[in-house]
Amino acid sequence: MANPFSKGWKYLTASLDAKIDENADPQIQINQAIEAARNQHRAISEQAATVIGQQHQLELKINRLLQDKEKAEGQTKNALNLADKAASEGNAQTAQEYQQAAEVLATQLVSIEEQISETQTMHQQASQAAEQAKRQQKESESRLQEQLGELEKLRSQAAQADMQKKASEALDGAQQLSGDSSTPTLDSVREKIERRYAQALGAQELVQNSVGEQISNYQSLETDLKASARLEQLRGELGISTGQNQPALEESSTPSEE
Structure with missing residues (x-):
């Protein structure tokens, strides 16, 4: 069962909000709408920048992994050459040690290549997300400019309405003054x-x-x-x-x- 107090409080706050909106200055509301539109565009731009930043971060990681791969490949090849040379010289012990080192380096190389593959997949996804974020940011910017143009029109209309209201109030005031019984009129x-x-x-x-x-x-x-x-x-x-x-x-x- 709904709480009558809670229901009444919600009705009161809604009525109060409606009353505030009705009596609010249109120029202030327009400024608030402009600020809200700019904040929304700023948030979309920041999110797009974050997505694009993740793409660049993955690119840096891929470049680093490629360097590590090149280094691991070189070390592995060097170990294999040394093992083969030691075996040809009849130094089986040394050949075995270089062979084990080559295997370890090969394991590291495989791990690096797997990281490169995973990172490239993530980079591909990040690139798609970055392109989408760029489109959203451009759409947001275009929408912001459109909203600012509409809000400027509303600002001009609000200013004209305010001038008409003041003129109407001045005319009503003049009519009230002319209708004052304590003030003689021209006809009287x-x-x-x-x-x-x-x-x-x-x-x-x-x-x-x-x-x-x-x-x-x-x-x-x-x-x-x-x-x-x-x-x-x-x-x-x-x-x-x-x-x-x-x-x-x-x-x-x-x-x-x-």
């Missing part, structure tokens, strides 16, 4: 000024109407005074006194009590 200022201007025009119109009415009343009063003066003038021309017909007028203007 225009509306306030136009409202005050319209109210001033209305007040001025009222004042003008009031003055016009006063002037009209004054002109009407002036006309009445002129009319009264003209009536007095006409009465004088007719010889009618000023208050002669006044009672009659008053009586005619009073309603009948009947």
Whole structure:
């Protein structure tokens, strides 16, 4: 049965890793990817160098064994010649000693030749491995250059995206500032000024109407005074006194009590 704590911890770490990746700086991640690609290529190159080094090491060993073989062959041949010479001279003891020395040298020669054969086989395998390692190293180098090119494109795209993000944030900030209730907008200022201007025009119109009415009343009063003066003038021309017909007028203007 799975441990709930372990399961929850794995979920938490996975969620945290995803959150970190989401909020990580793309430029930093690109640099990390470049470093990882270079480290991988470096490891492949070092491995190829090791394989090629083993090939060269086997070549050195083969050359040394060939020298040992040549030396052993010379010593063996020399021992055989000395044994044959001692036998021809009738020195059987000396001939026997040289014969035994030749056998020992021949044994060493056979061992050297076996080592040469084994080393040549290993060298052949190492040569094939070295060729494969060289191909892998070249492929890795080509892949690294391709990855670096792609990562540089991503770096440029990330820089453009960052600039667009900053421009978008600046635009959003400007819109937020323009929408701040504590800061008057152009429309609100225009509306306030136009409202005050319209109210001033209305007040001025009222004042003008009031003055016009006063002037009209004054002109009407002036006309009445002129009319009264003209009536007095006409009465004088007719010889009618000023208050002669006044009672009659008053009586005619009073309603009948009947």
